[in-house]
Amino acid sequence: VLFESLYELKNDLKKSGFNLFIAEGKSFDVFKKISGEFEKIEIYANEQIEPYCRRRDESIEKISNVELKLFSDSTIFLPGFILKDDGKPYTVFTPFSKKFFTLLNSGNYKKIKVDLNSLKPENQYSPGYLNQLNPDEENKKISTKGIFDGGRTAGINHLKRFYENGIDEYKSKRDFPGINGTSNLSPYIHFGLVSIRECFRTAYSALNNSIESGKTEIETWIKELIWREFYYNITYHFDYLEKQSFKKEFDRLNWRHDDESFKKWCDGKTGYPIVDAGMRQLVNDGWMHNRIRMVVAMFLTKDLFIDWRWGEKFFADHLIDLDFSSNNGGWQWSASTGCDAQPYFRIFNPVLQSKKFDTEGVYIKKYVKELRDVPSKFIHSPWEMSEEEQEECRVVIGKDYPEPIVNHSEVKELILNEFKKI
Ligand SMILES: Cc1cc2nc3c(=O)[nH]c(=O)nc-3n(C[C@H](O)[C@H](O)[C@H](O)COP(=O)(O)OP(=O)(O)OC[C@H]3O[C@@H](n4cnc5c(N)ncnc54)[C@H](O)[C@@H]3O)c2cc1C
Known part of the structure; x- marks a missing residue:
């Protein structure tokens, strides 16, 4: 998406006689280099309030002949207003x-x-060390289509x-x-x-x-x-959210460090079809439906009792729409550690969520292809099929599709107790 967007921007600018230059490297290093060629430079950009962006902008502002002019256009009102x-x-x-x-x-x-x-x-600055998009690369990247x-x-x-x-x-x-x-x-x-x-x-x-x-x-x-x-x-x-829970007391939770279960969650192999469909959508498409983001996040932080930061990072590595604030907010909402979050005692039941929001299993079957012949009645909890029923739809649980990695009703009480300790 980014590449195609730059490509389109380049062509649009060309119509007005401008070139698009791409600088690679750390922002500070790039601007330091450019500023070295001029007495003074002004940078015009949108303000970004994410922790990384603030650190970046602060470092650039320290270059003596650089004036950073930031404008508010990422949100309707300037954050903090x-x-x-x-x-x-x-x-x-x-x-x-x-x-x-x-x-x-x-x-x-x-x-x-x-x-x-x-x-x-005619006043364009065009130094040799900045790249223009390379036509061969352009064609290669544009021919590999994503879903957006x-x-x-x-x-x-x-x-x-x-x-x-x-x-x-x-x-x-x-x-x-x-x-x-x-x-x-x-x-x-x-x-x-x-x-x-x-x-x-x-x-x-x-x-x-x-x-x-x-x-x-x-x-x-x-x-x-x-x-x-x-x-x-x-x-x-709240500048600590990159590392800490909004409600800091929840950082005393004794999260499980369970790499194996985490991997199954990442791979879409938890045995809960709605969770697995979501995770496979994320990895394949780089995007996930909002309802399912909540379901998988709740599953990781409650059913598996794994730290929300692990999930946040995995989302950050895969989402095409990654937005620090919405991602962190969504994760902390689901983990019940955030501001105005889901209370910890309201734990989504993945099977009920699945029945309610994907009744016929249309979404599940799109991403968990091995379940395509499972009747709607069992699509939300295929482990409930008898051996004959499993054979009939050619899905043997434990072989063709995993057994559920946890029993939701059993772990629910344990998790509630962990939260109550805080
Ligand atoms: C665990 C988790 C992680 C998330 N991570 C991100 C993320 O990295 N980037 C991201 O843009 N959204 C994130 N969201 C919010 C939401 O899931 C997506 O914005 C939404 O699914 C995008 O689809 P859409 O454009 O069709 O949204 P629509 O439902 O059409 O909404 C329109 C726009 O409103 C905003 N929006 C909608 N819902 C939310 C919400 N709950 N919180 C904040 N903004 C919202 C988005 O900009 C969205 O594009 C996350 C939610 C959860 C539960």
């Missing part, structure tokens, strides 16, 4: 979102015209499709991984191909044109966009 009346940050979503709505007006997401013509191509097409055009098409067909049914359909009920915009938002302001503009345009019954559907989508803003604010205010 929305505060409680007493000046403290919100740590609960609902009051945060209420305040958000009181501050929001159409000016926050109005269309802004960008005029590249005010820049002069890269580029702003593709992102805008997704947004358009969702506006025309999806946003007014979002609330009703968003929890079912077997149907295309969400916007699939996260990779495009992540790479800055679709801006968060465009999402809000689209949502409010849909809301204004919607019939009454569609309104709550669209409002639910807007709330999800605000969850993202909420988590950005949490990252902004």
Whole structure:
């Protein structure tokens, strides 16, 4: 996605007479080198509040002749702007979102015209050590297609499709991984191909044109966009989240260091079809449906009682839409260690989640292909099939598909006790 996006950007810039240069290396080293050639340089960029980005920007700002000019465009409001009346940050979503709505007006997401013509191509800086995209590499990478097409055009098409067909049914359909009920915009938002302001503009345009019954559907989508803003604010205010639990007392939990079970979870071989489908979707597609992200995260941190940081890292290594704030927030929500998190005693039952949200097993069968002939009745818990039934659908449990690695009802009590100790 990134490569295709850069390729498209390069071609768009070319139309206005500009080149796209790619610098490889640590940001600090690259800017140090460039700044060495000039008396003074100014860098214009979007502010990023993730711990790594802050460290990067601080290091760049230390270069004496560099002026870093950061702008806020990753979120509707600059992180840190929305505060409680007493000046403290919100740590609960609902009051945060209420305040958000009181501050929001159409000016926050109005269309802004960008005029590249005010820049002069003849003044371009083009040093030899910066690369332009290599045409051979371009062709090779573009021919290996993932499930998402890269580029702003593709992102805008997704947004358009969702506006025309999806946003007014979002609330009703968003929890079912077997149907295309969400916007699939996260990779495009992540790479800055679709801006968060465009999402809000689209949502409010849909809301204004919607019939009454569609309104709550669209409002639910807007709330999800605000969850993202909420988590950005949490990252902004609480700089320890990269390493520690939001509720620090939960770092006393005695997480299990079980490499074998962790590997089975990563490989999609836990014996719980809904969990395995999710993990295989993540590894194959680099993306996972939100409901299933919650299910697999809850399974790792509760059923397997493995530290949320292990799962967060695995997601970070595989997600195409990786976003530190949403990922950390989602993991800590599921592990019950986060702000406004799922209380520890509400543990998802993976079989019930599966029955409720993937009743016919459409999603499971897409990713856990060996279960494709298992009848819907058993698709959520195939270990309940008799030997004859297993033979009939050619899935012998323990041979063709794993036995469940834990017994959910048995471990549930143990986990609750661990949390109660804190
Ligand atoms: C354990 C876990 C890890 C997650 N990791 C990430 C991540 O790395 N990157 C990421 O973008 N999202 C993450 N999420 C949130 C959510 O799963 C994805 O944003 C969503 O699945 C993306 O699909 P979509 O674009 O179709 O979303 P839609 O449902 O169409 O929502 C539209 C947009 O709203 C935002 N959004 C939706 N739900 C959430 C949420 N719960 N929290 C924060 N923002 C949200 C996203 O930007 C999303 O693209 C995570 C959730 C969990 C439970």
